[in-house]
Each structure stands twice: as structure tokens, then as C-alpha cells.
Amino acid sequence: MPETRLPRRAVFLDRDGTICEEMGYVNHINRFRIFPYAAEAIRRLNRAEIPVIVVTNQSGIARNIFPESLVHEVHQKMIAELAAGGARIDAIYFCPHKSEDACECRKPHPGLLERAAREHALDLTASWVVGDRYADLEMGHAAGTRGILVMTGYGRGEYEYYRSTWPRQPDALAENLTDAVRNILKRGGGALRRDE
Ligand SMILES: [Mg+2]
Numbered sequence: 001m002p003e004t005r006l007p008r009r010a011v012f013l014d015r016d017g018t019i020c021e022e023m024g025y026v027n028h029i030n031r032f033r034i035f036p037y038a039a040e041a042i043r044r045l046n047r048a049e050i051p052v053i054v055v056t057n058q059s060g061i062a063r064n065i066f067p068e069s070l071v072h073e074v075h076q077k078m079i080a081e082l083a084a085g086g087a088r089i090d091a092i093y094f095c096p097h098k099s100e101d102a103c104e105c106r107k108p109h110p111g112l113l114e115r116a117a118r119e120h121a122l123d124l125t126a127s128w129v130v131g132d133r134y135a136d137l138e139m140g141h142a143a144g145t146r147g148i149l150v151m152t153g154y155g156r157g158e159y160e161y162y163r164s165t166w167p168r169q170p171d172a173l174a175e176n177l178t179d180a181v182r183n184i185l186k187r188g189g190g191a192l193r194r195d196e
């Protein structure tokens, strides 16, 4: 059989409330607090050779609450802290706009997922989004991924008070990122293969 290079599945992670504490605007590097379990969870995805891509809305830039340079500084800190725990993020995409800007990249719009899929040859229909807000899952569903809602950050409140208003429910719930990764990996499938 000829060798065929299939697009890979990926796991897209929200940042605030999923990898680190939801602090409102992280308008200073000192407000970035990574969850103690984040590196171990991401390392498990690295070991399974599943690309890990962070997708985050940072409207504080458009609102002049903090400069874009701070977002890069925070991401360098996140990368360093994850590396200290043996974990690697394959790419980070952020939307700097506010909702009034009507851009294509602010969650729940799927613009950043589609860009990541083009730039990294990813199969979105075999991919997952993990986040603490319904907007994370809406973004994923709009692009063909499945979505896991974590109960950290805004997750539990979103789920308890608003799930009845959601046109499509999360594909799974998880206590936190560790639990979400366990859920994704137990469904099996190699990094180069659709798992259903
Ligand atoms: Mg979040």
C-alpha cells in the first residue's frame, strides 16, 4: 500500500480556567497561576504524540487593559513552567479583539481553529477542544471538533446555571484538565488515526 499522510488529530486547550487559574484579566505577569497538574496532563498528550494547541481570547489588548507584549510574556512563562514539568505546547493562538470588533477569531468563532488546522495539517473532526466556557465548545462544534467542559474556572457555574440554554451539550464533562486528558486518551486511536 502506498504511504498516505493523514491529517493528525489535535487537542485544543483554552488557557484561563483550564491550564491556569481564571483570574479575570491577567493584566500582570504576577496574576498568571498555572494549575499544579497542568504539566503532567499535557505531558500525557505529548507522549501520545497528539499536538497540543492553546487557543485563547485576550480582549484586554483591544480594551487597552494590557499591552500585547504582556500576552507574549505570560505565554513564555507558561511554556517555561510546563517545560519544567516535562510538557510541551505545540502552538499558541490568541485573539486580541473585543466582541464589538466582529472579528473571525474571537471564540466562539472558529477562526483560530481553522487557521491552526491549515498551519499544522490537523483533522478537526478527529480533534477535541477542552475549556471552561461554553464559548470554547461552541467554537469547537462550529469547526467540527468535539468538546469537553472542565469544572475548573467558570466551568461549574456555566454548567449548573446555563446548560439548559445550550443548543448542543458538551460531548463530555471533566473535573479538570487531568480528567479531560484521561477521557480523550481512553477513547484510543493513534496520533495518525481517526478514533471512530
Ligand atoms: Mg477559560
Ligand SMILES: [Zn+2]
Binding pocket: 095, 096, 097, 103, 104, 105, 106
Ligand atoms: Zn479576533
